[in-house]
Amino acid sequence: MAEELKVIVFSLAHEQYGVEVDKVRTIERMQPLTRVPKTPAFVKGVINLRGVVVPVIDLRGRFNLEEAEYTDNSRIIIVAVGEMEVGMIVDSANDVVDVNSDEIEQPPEIVGGIRAKYLRGLAKLGEGKILVLLNLEEVLNKSEIVQLEQFGE
Template sequence: MTDIAPTLAIRNGSLEIVAFKLGAEEYGIDIQKVQELRGYDAVTRIANAPEHIKGVVNLRGIIVPIIDMRIKFDLGEPTYNEFTVVVVINVAGRIVGMVVDSVSDVITLVSEQIKPAPEMGAALDTDYLIGLGTLGERMLILVDVDRLMSSEELGLIEKIAN
């Protein structure tokens, strides 16, 4: 637990996460990073942006880049329907929207339910994985959004938004 604890905001021996789906897999991020949940709306496309950056939206006067997580994680062709959600997060003082297939619930995990992420070798970049949350038969891939939205990507987003 010692190598996981610094990357998670574990409070009083537990962690509150927002659980969401991408394809058949379930993921979770620290609820304290989540600013709001929104339905998926049309975005303004930006020329020459990477494929996973769908574009930007104006959110109460703030230009917010929208990143499709299914494309970012190479999980097949995304579909946008009434269940598609934009999870608006705050990363390093920057507001970013993550498009996910659906949001299921808010879950509280105790430290015993959080297992370290398995080593995948150099072929797979798993630096953004914190660990796995287990809840009975359910397994959630816990994501560190600060690491996921790398400084390189945030720099690119900063360029797009300005």
Template sequence: MAEEQLVTFGLGTEEFGVDIMLVQEIIRIPPITRVPKAPDYVEGVINLRGNVIPVVSLRTRFGMERVEESDLSRIIVLQVQNKVFGIRVDAVTEVLRLDTESIEPPPPVALGMDSHFIRGVGKIGERLLILLNLDNIMGGEINHESA
């Protein structure tokens, strides 16, 4: 049976998952340098061991209310199509395996957020896990040139 390994994280009351193969690391929130004229969902950039990495606020990207940073807030550093960026999340919850048979296509009314951010919904018992399509998180900056 085919399965995916996911890193799961919370934003408000929702739980999301991303493919673990895209995750480089998970870090505490360092100082973030604002970038003039960046889209509102780009919080700024961080210096990660000499590499400048943009950080996306998923709350802003998904039209959710901003909240204060907590001890659980993290940045998940991802590599998607040779681009490295961070996504700011409220808390990282776990790493889990999910049978591909437990993944449903996104509902037509995609939970109040743009459906192109969602590639499916995973069912784990009573829990629903929103699986993200990270190609679109950074807006037009990541595109399918090789497709």
């Protein structure tokens, strides 16, 4: 039997992406970031979120997409990966949709320039729309998570 997944839909470079609601802690407006030296370029810094230091990455940078100015629509989606929370900067957070697990297909090797290892699958939403579901464990791979966890200490 197919299960329903609740997915937060966000946009990045005119594409629609999704991440499971149960992995999302909060969605925040853009706020000042404290830069951290000696981190990969896509790690934009850290924020203090209600007393917790949260590392923030720019998903455009992570996926080697063209950087863009942050706007009033830009959001930081705070997700939980393992024991830690990480913020992901996206162009906008749009919606919550239900995705039937039967409608999720394996991603091709490269989708919009993003390597398949970062993707969990592609979901068809109707009206010809396709939602790219992220594999958060790969988007924040283990060695990078270890680096990021050191900020929080």
